[in-house]
Amino acid sequence: MNVSLILIILLVGAFATFLSGDKLASKVSLFFSLAAAGCSIVLLTHYNAGENISLITQWITKPNVSFALKADGLSMAMLLLTTVLTVIIIFSSFGNQYKNSKSFYALILFMSFAMAGTFLASDGLLYYVFWELALIPIYFIALIWGNGDLEERKKAVVKFFIYTLAGSLFMLVAFIYLYQQAGSFLLEDLYKLELSETEQLWIFLAFFLAYAIKIPLIPFHTWQANVYQKSPTVGTMLLSGIMLKMGLYSVIRWQLPLTSLAAAEYKYIFIGLGIAGVIYGSIVALKQNDLKKLLAYSSLAHVGLIAAGTYTLTIDGLRGAVLQMIAHGFVVVGLFYAAEIIFRRYETRTIADMGGIRVQAPRLASMFLLLVLASVALPTTFNFIGEFTVLYSLYQVNIWFAVLGGTTIILGAYYMLKMYQHSMLGETNVKVFADVTVNEGITMVAIIGILFFFGMYPKPITDLITPSLEEILIQINRIN
Template identity: 65%
Template sequence: MNVTILLLTLLIGALATYFSGKSAAKVALIVGVASFVECIFLICQQQQGVNVGFLAQWMNTPNIHIALNGDGLGLSLVLLTTLLTPLIILSSFESPIEKKNTFYALVLFMAFAMAGTFLASDGFLYYIFWELALIPIYFIALLWGNDTFEARKKAIIKFFIYTFAGSLFMLVAFIYLYQKAGSFLLQDLYDLNLTSREQYWIFIAFFLAYAIKIPIFPFHTWQASTYEKAPTVGTMLLSGIMLKMGLYSIIRWQIPIAPQAAKELMTTVIVLSLIGVVYGSFIALKQSNIKRFFAYSSLAHVGLIAAGTYSLTLDGMRGAVYQMLAHGFVIVALFFVAEIIFRRYETRLINEMGGIRQQAVKFASLFLILTFASVGLPGTFNFIGEFSLLFGLSQVNIWYAIIGGTSIILGAFYMLRMFQKSMLGETNSKPFADLTKIEGFVLGVLVIAILFLGVYPKPLTDLITPSLVEIMTQIK
């Protein structure tokens, strides 16, 4: 078995979901769970030394391959994708959704494109998957989003133009690299002997694409409005998985292809990333809408992850991968928390909440664990990621670690204040029912993953470290 089976499962599953009529939600969930089981099986095979990748010639002129790399780094992000996808689908079961077959087919197609991005090892194929992921989220956000059609259209078009424009710079870089290497294969691009000037422009071209997708300050202006206007499922896909495409690509593509430029521009990109940490934290403090609040909280966290990737240290990169996964679990759970509150109170304004803990102890307890995880409390997976990130940054410059560490202090302040306002205090006039079975299951699975990996991250460490060590050899 190789990774093509997993991709075909998601692609064929998307088509089957579209034609399944009223059973679309159940079919989509079955496909999502099947893809997760296949991913676990692939990881087990890969850890036993089996090559689960795939390589075949696609075109002779130009020289393009269907090349899929089944190493630990890629599979770890596919694991995130295939775990979150069925949970995201399940989380929407109690929400009113029109044209369910189209909606869930788009969700699965997006999962297919994102998984392909994490697995592709041919630049042309990678770019196709990268762009394909943009199509379904555009329609999900535009057609099923919040607010009026005109209001969300403005936000979604801005998001589309920003990300598509950034991707064009990356495409130009790939075309230039192909002219030098005669191939789009990742290893062939690694082996290129580029001049310092060439590396500089290649690095910048990739950076524009990734900085917008993540986003890194000051390329973040599309994020909050898009997260707010998109339906919760779309926001979960964007924040939980899609932004990881940019962070992953820094490690897989940008730095190993242009290592000298990465070293020369390290200070600039780390400073921009850390500005995002502080900026996102302070802007989060001013938010009254809980979805925008989580959006800026996410901006602060991914800024720290980006800083770790650009530290060019093994600990920094490993911490970045840890935190990609941890952030995916937590941010999806937090946006689901916001959706659960909206279902009961029909508001996303934090000041209109309150007293929920008195009525829904289970919900408030899980929310508190997620709040502690978000601020990196020891015992949670986020603590493992943040510690590794800061340790990697300290190897470059201790001040980077100190500034990055402010995310813990600021995060604790704004997250606990938000929890206090929404869960404690005076009770809202409307009753708040505790978690349903589906809501409890989705939040429970995510909390278990966060706590388990917070105590025992070794399986993930064993999975990703060999790939990162190999990438580090390209940098030195």
């Protein structure tokens, strides 16, 4: 099967959605997102059957750039995350009305196209092109359809755009240097390079700036909470559910195998940064009264733990990080969607203004509770599998990393359950609160079903990603 078919479907879908007009845009975009997700599943069956899923053709002669796509177990997992979440995100938006909806839904599909390309690209320059393309649609989604005062929204979005673009330029410089050494941008050629420790350090830092901003890791996180809050919920879902995974995926795919000497030398520092993000994000989340901001800082804590796991340079750390990436993608989309459902009825995201929702909307309260429990890594949920594996990898490096990293579970349970108590329980707000609609219920049940199914049976995903991660670890150890 031609791996580029998924990218073609998403790109054609973006143009078709734009041309379909405002009335049909949501349905057309959903159709193409379903087609892309279906093709991803078909591609998975071909991969599991042992087929080599790759495409390499000359793109630019000087410099030597190839249009190279490759799907191994790791990129397949991230591709499935992207296409399945795109379906869920588009379907979840059906309860809202958007001005110029044809552009809105076209941008969603175009962003999905760019993110899928990032996960599939095996040529450095092509990867960089897709990486930057993903920034354009989210900029307009947040700016045009975002929340709050326009001037404040502009400041938040422009800061995010410039900050992210500036960090990525360092990565581009690193790729240019690597090209001068290898004569090619192809990943397999870059893996063959024998770089000195000094060269690796500078390349490591160049990549780190791009990835730390995108993930984000402290102290490069300052854009995150405001952009999450100002973006429409669909934009927040795209950012938290998929886009930040581009940075985490890239650490595993590009940074660590190319610069493992530097990663091994300074791994305690970067594990420490990830752990610091866990503690900082959790403490700040405790003080939030805005539901979206609380979820934003909660996400910051969780991705800090994931990043710490990647920098352990162990198979458990890499595997746990990928499992947690996927689990976090679904649970954070579910939580932001629950916040959107509440906002549709209350027209507020202030937790202090909520209360007593469970009495009027027991189905929503029950589903929201399941998402909260998944977020705090309750056993039998997908998040427990990822977090436990990451913490075990941290224990292998240093027991104190595991102890400090474990605070994400303790503090997370405190602020998430406290938030649930204030929003769902207590005195009933006098305003009538309708329970979930059919569309809202389908979306929530789909997300919860995935979280609990893979929480009890993660074998399909671990079997998919482990061989690829073992190959990457071999490459890391080869340089060491």
